[in-house]
Amino acid sequence: MIYCQNLLSVPNAVFHAVVANSGNANACTGQQGELDSKKMASEVARHLDIKKEEVLVCSTGRIGEKLPMTRITTGIREASEDILDECDGARAFQEAILTSDTCTKSCSAKITTSRGEVTIGGVVKGAGMIEPNMATMLAFLTTDIQATNQELQEIVQHAVNQSFNRITIDGDMSTNDSVLLLANGASGIILSEESKTVQNNFSQAVIAICSCLAKKCVTDGEKVTKFVKIIVEDASDTDSALKVARSIANSLLVKSSWYGSDPNWGRIVDAAGYAKVGISFEKLSMHYNNTPVLNKGRPLISNKSVWKEIVSASEFSISLNLGMGKEKGEIWSNDLSEEYVNFNKSE
């Protein structure tokens, strides 16, 4: 990751290839790890006849073990041959980056401009907080628009804040999370020359793709049985809205109750409370999907059977209105299962 960050920090840097390995994160591997990243880049560059500075390197998998470089360089040679033979490697790439994911995850969008269509595609491996056994989430987006590095960086940063940064599964962050957006300009359409509307549509499409991929990560999380959207409204500021939402999303008790389909609003209120943003229970309203649970601190017990039905589904939302202001925040999460603990108890 640090290797890529250095390359990406060069103004107007151009990239022609991404090389990724799964099974080993090449993290906490010291100086040898840095040399191995460089070696991966230079091997790709040699085979494809490009510069080594034009190659981005991603690794995902176990932390603290050295890369098996003989296998890696063999793999790089074979993959390069396929590229030179013009094989369509999109599907193979999606599969190769998986670790404990149960399926490939991809998404694409097209937008129309005055001069024709622009396509954006994205693939992700849902690791990171979700598949922590193989600690990393890697997302790769490509588009045929032409844009500057700075334009792309701003668009992707904004999209990541609205999507990948809103998901939490077990609260564990990875050493290697990366989201890359590459533009090759093949459509002949130049972003800066398009209207504000088109520029905005392009940004929205990148957000939509990131959101779609992020949601696929959460639902494919290790031994997950439920997808839960937590929406905090009428907070005094966005930060406190997100703090409350994360506090709920990361509570073991709340997550365990989702797993058990128990509409336990007490645990949710407790977790919201220890986010310490000054909530008063008397102002708190809550919904499961569109069904009221609390109205300004008063539980609407007559809805109890509906609550149970909602939280028994594989997907539902929880909205919390703090009655403190006008800001909003949203976090996507999932339940905690016995199988998760069993799956992660050893590697």
Place this chain on the structure above:
Amino acid sequence: MIYCQNLLSVPNAVFHAVVANSGNANACTGQQGELDSKKMASEVARHLDIKKEEVLVCSTGRIGEKLPMTRITTGIREASEDILDECDGARAFQEAILTSDTCTKSCSAKITTSRGEVTIGGVVKGAGMIEPNMATMLAFLTTDIQATNQELQEIVQHAVNQSFNRITIDGDMSTNDSVLLLANGASGIILSEESKTVQNNFSQAVIAICSCLAKKCVTDGEKVTKFVKIIVEDASDTDSALKVARSIANSLLVKSSWYGSDPNWGRIVDAAGYAKVGISFEKLSMHYNNTPVLNKGRPLISNKSVWKEIVSASEFSISLNLGMGKEKGEIWSNDLSEEYVNFNKSE
């Protein structure tokens, strides 16, 4: 809790009784909840012929349900009769406050002064972060020394920071956590008239009791199989030391690996990293008990079988030296078992 906080904020307030119920936390119960707390105090006061302001009220159990006041007032009458009959209720009290605890938890100490002995006793119910199904930790300490409210408050606050505030089990905080220290002066010994040494011994004894009770809470945690002490040394300040220790202690992945007796230092380093206090891996050293795991970022693989042996025990420590400064922090935690999730999936 708010009811007690109000009473405790009165300067020189005197208390003659504590009334506690388990099974219901009387939290998020609105105005009725406040009236019920008052009623509990006034019932005790009526039976024992004391003032209602001299009664502290604690509740522990499920959040968001009204207290069953008929059963509560009957219980208060019966307990009051026992007190008037001078029954020794210490054991009965310890048992009555339990919720999902598997055993009673108590501890006592004596210190010698120029004028004789002082005794301090403590009992706890290990709820709160540990037994969240019945969300609360309640600790009660009593002593026969004479001291002012302010002296006692300072001593207990300091002790709680060194003990109860250092434990984390599932990261979930309770609505009702309380620690009370009551002094009746029966020994005739006045704290402020004793030497600095005696005063210090008294404070140390309160810390020792709180530490002993806190440890008992952690080991009696729901479906816990391991007690783990996390010591972070050579941090740039105490806050960052504690932040790193808590980050490790609350990581689901780390806790799952403890459960599986997997000496997975990579997950520990990852959790330490996302505490974001600026750790550099090259400066990081780590031990399981006294056995080196990492020496300035270099894993000591030859010790691997010893690591495994250590983390297979029911109690062990993890020391992390950040190599950044001179400050230290310690957190006590435990593992996360499949049984925990199963136990908490519904109430």
